[in-house]
Amino acid sequence: xxxxxxxxxxxxxxxxxxxxxxxxxxxxxxxxxxxxxxxxxxxxxxxxxxxxxxxxxxxxxxxxxxxxxxxxxxxxxxxxxxxxxxxxxxxxxxxxxxxxxxxxxxxxxxxxxxxxxxxxxxxxxxxxxxxxxxxxxxxxxxxxxxxxxxxxxxxxxxxxxxxxxxxxxxxxxxxxxxxxxxxxxxxxxxxxxxxxxxxxxxxxxxxxxxxxxxxxxxxxxxxxxxxxxxxxxxxxxxxxxxxxxxxxxxxxxxxxxxxxxxxxxxxxxxxxxxxxxxxxxxxxxxxxxxxxxxxxxxxxxxxxxxxxxxxxxxxxxxxxxxxxxxxxxxxxxxxxxxxxxxxxxxxxxxx
Amino acid sequence: xxxxxxxxxxxxxxxxxxxxxxxxxxxxxxxxxxxxxxxxxxxxxxxxxxxxxxxxxxxxxxxxxxxxxxxxxxxxxxxxxxxxxxxxxxxxxxxxxxxxxxxxxxxxxxxxxxxxxxxxxxxxxxxxxxxxxxxxxxxxxxxxxxxxxxxxxxxxxxxxxxxxxxxxxxxxxxxxxxxxxxxxxxxxxxxxxxxxxxxxxxxxxxxxxxxxxxxxxxxxxxxxxxxxxxxxxxxxxxxxxxxxxxxxxxxxxxxxxxxxxxxxxxxxxxxxxxxxxxxxxxxxxxxxxxxxxxxxxxxxxxxxxxxxxxxxxxxxx
Numbered sequence: 001x002x003x004x005x006x007x008x009x010x011x012x013x014x015x016x017x018x019x020x021x022x023x024x025x026x027x028x029x030x031x032x033x034x035x036x037x038x039x040x041x042x043x044x045x046x047x048x049x050x051x052x053x054x055x056x057x058x059x060x061x062x063x064x065x066x067x068x069x070x071x072x073x074x075x076x077x078x079x080x081x082x083x084x085x086x087x088x089x090x091x092x093x094x095x096x097x098x099x100x101x102x103x104x105x106x107x108x109x110x111x112x113x114x115x116x117x118x119x120x121x122x123x124x125x126x127x128x129x130x131x132x133x134x135x136x137x138x139x140x141x142x143x144x145x146x147x148x149x150x151x152x153x154x155x156x157x158x159x160x161x162x163x164x165x166x167x168x169x170x171x172x173x174x175x176x177x178x179x180x181x182x183x184x185x186x187x188x189x190x191x192x193x194x195x196x197x198x199x200x201x202x203x204x205x206x207x208x209x210x211x212x213x214x215x216x217x218x219x220x221x222x223x224x225x226x227x228x229x230x231x232x233x234x235x236x237x238x239x240x241x242x243x244x245x246x247x248x249x250x251x252x253x254x255x256x257x258x259x260x261x262x263x264x265x266x267x268x269x270x271x272x273x274x275x276x277x278x279x280x281x282x283x284x285x286x287x288x289x290x291x292x293x294x295x296x297x298x299x300x301x302x303x304x305x306x307x308x309x310x311x312x313x314x315x316x317x318x319x320x321x322x323x324x325x326x327x328x329x330x331x332x333x334x335x336x337x338x339x340x341x342x343x344x345x346x347x348x349x350x351x
Numbered sequence: 352x353x354x355x356x357x358x359x360x361x362x363x364x365x366x367x368x369x370x371x372x373x374x375x376x377x378x379x380x381x382x383x384x385x386x387x388x389x390x391x392x393x394x395x396x397x398x399x400x401x402x403x404x405x406x407x408x409x410x411x412x413x414x415x416x417x418x419x420x421x422x423x424x425x426x427x428x429x430x431x432x433x434x435x436x437x438x439x440x441x442x443x444x445x446x447x448x449x450x451x452x453x454x455x456x457x458x459x460x461x462x463x464x465x466x467x468x469x470x471x472x473x474x475x476x477x478x479x480x481x482x483x484x485x486x487x488x489x490x491x492x493x494x495x496x497x498x499x500x501x502x503x504x505x506x507x508x509x510x511x512x513x514x515x516x517x518x519x520x521x522x523x524x525x526x527x528x529x530x531x532x533x534x535x536x537x538x539x540x541x542x543x544x545x546x547x548x549x550x551x552x553x554x555x556x557x558x559x560x561x562x563x564x565x566x567x568x569x570x571x572x573x574x575x576x577x578x579x580x581x582x583x584x585x586x587x588x589x590x591x592x593x594x595x596x597x598x599x600x601x602x603x604x605x606x607x608x609x610x611x612x613x614x615x616x617x618x619x620x621x622x623x624x625x626x627x628x629x630x631x632x633x634x635x636x637x638x639x640x641x642x643x644x645x646x647x648x649x650x651x652x653x654x655x656x657x658x659x660x661x662x663x664x665x666x667x668x
Contacts, residue, residue, distance in 0.1 A: 056476055057483055064487065064545065068537030075526055079598035080514040081505065081628065090599040093589060095547045095582060100603065134610040141607075149575045151558065152568040176561045188558050 088205040099141050101198030106137030180329055182238035186231040193227035278332060284324030290317050302334050305341055315341055477553035484546035491539040498525050503593050503633025518593040518633050543585055550581050562665035570658045573651055580648045587640040593633055601628045
């Protein structure tokens with residue numbers, strides 16, 4: 001047997017091993033580790049989610065035909081370039097109203113140079129036209145579109161601005177729910193409200209026909225301040241919701257808990273109740289240092305404690321570092337939960 | 352023999368009755384087919400379904416499918432390509448997954464072992480639903496394209512003495528004469544509105560969960576381009592009937608195009624075919640609507656979805 005043959009054989013063997021490994025991975029894809037063996041498997045793409053998608057698609061198709069049958073598509077009179085434009089003029093479709101609104105909001109930007117204020121020169125006032133309404137009304141649309149395109153980079157810049165050292169890193173690849181990021185949500189609400197208000201502004205002539213008291217000045221004020229108000233309300237609401245998570249125990253309560261055990265089983269004190277906020281994102285398990293060092297994928301402290309599993313191995317291996325709460329989107333105090341469970345477990349043992 | 356004759360007589364008699372009033376010139380079968388085109392289509396579809404159901408119930412379906420697969424496979428050696436594709440798929444899954452956390456598509460529930468129905472789910476199907484609307488638009492649009500004439504030249508209708516055009520006349524034809532023309536146009540209209548709405552909502556969802564962050568910036572930019580294309584689709588689309596609304600929209604668009612500093616007239620020339628609304632405008636809009644935008648849009652949609660496929664969905668925790 002020469003050297004080439006040996007190399008070939010080794011290569012073949014390695015390929016075979018890789019193939020076997022891949023096959024075993026594919027076959028064991030759905031299985032869980034020993035510790036979580038009785039955990040219910042997730043819903044698979046087929047048939048569960050496919051069914052759900054299919055049902056939604058059917059609904060939408062039905063919706064199309066329903067609308068098509070009962071709300072006919074408009075066909076107005078034929079175009080006539082010589083005809084007088086009717087009042088109020090025909091409006092574009094709803095999704096273009098914001099662009100139309102940009103054009104309508106725009107006014108000529110003029111500047112007065114009060115040159116006659118300068119003594120001894122005998123100059124007259126000059127009115128300068130800086131930009132016509134048509135031009136900046138069009139440019140604003142481009143600006144809005146450009147802002148939307150640049151959202152990822154603006155977002156990153158804001159992150160860096162708020163926290164020059166880590167802001168950029170923290171934001172990287174971290175999709176968040178609005179409640180975790182109230183500022184971004186508020187900015188988004190501002191944008192949406194602005195677009196809606198621009199659309200409303202664009203039909204001012206039609207509004208004035210039915211509600212004469214809502215004139216252009218009122219609409220301008222609403223367009224200016226309404227979105228800001230919406231953004232503020234969003235921020236305040238989300239910020240409040242964020243701080244509403246399960247409150248940690250006070251020092252006195254903790255002392256009481258550890259010395260006397262649980263004496264008062266009120267609803268709010270029971271952490272199972274607080275755990276109802278959990279929607280199983282798994283971040284606590286991802287960050288858990290015990291799991292990281294000891295369990296790899298096989299020790300989910302919270303989950304296994306909740307299930308009363310494994311003779312308390314999970315429960316007693318917690319080092320109560322609080323990393324899970326730090327990453328929890330619902331601010332659930334898992335440490336207190338684990339400590340409470342320990343207190344419960346040892347309640348019958350006299351020290 | 353007598354029985355067969357009787358049965359035949361009954362069948363032929365029924366056919367003759369169905370064909371009433373059959374004219375003397377046209378043969379019986381042709382008259383029947385003319386009269387019962389859609390029932391016949393329906394019947395053949397029902398027959399196909401019944402056939403498959405029969406095969407399924409008797410347990411012959413896998414056998415038949417396997418035989419037909421074998422027939423094709425013998426000739427084109429398809430199994431090679433299939434196994435290659437499968438191997439590549441899983442090799443990508445297992446090289447990307449551990450290293451970067453980027454996955455080939457798994458559903459949210461698969462990935463996080465969520466047992467409950469996820470209450471945000473409808474927001475995550477908006478992109479798919481807009482794609483569905485796009486397919487519906489393609490099918491109905493092909494049908495409308497058979498009858499629509501992109502002729503925007505203003506002519507005076509000799510009967511009423513009012514201005515009209517070839518495009519508008521063909522629209523009237525579709526709305527009143529063409530078989531299923533009305534319902535097809537209505538479905539086209541409503542799915543267009545639905546598509547724009549779902550694209551808007553899809554973008555809001557992506558914004559509010561921060562799904563545009565690293566590594567998905569490129570997909571966000573592609574998405575905004577697709578939003579622009581969708582809106583432009585809508586705009587060119589409602590200019591096409593060349594009615595009052597379309598003309599007004601055209602005037603506004605032309606104003607906007609010409610008011611762009613420095614390159615206004617050029618833009619007007621490119622998009623509207625001149626600085627006045629003429630028949631050329633309709634031709635341009637037609638070509639943009641049925642060729643240019645679908646081409647760019649389809650390519651971008653494929654890239655957009657491929658990126659979602661490669662990078663995985665972004666779900667907030």
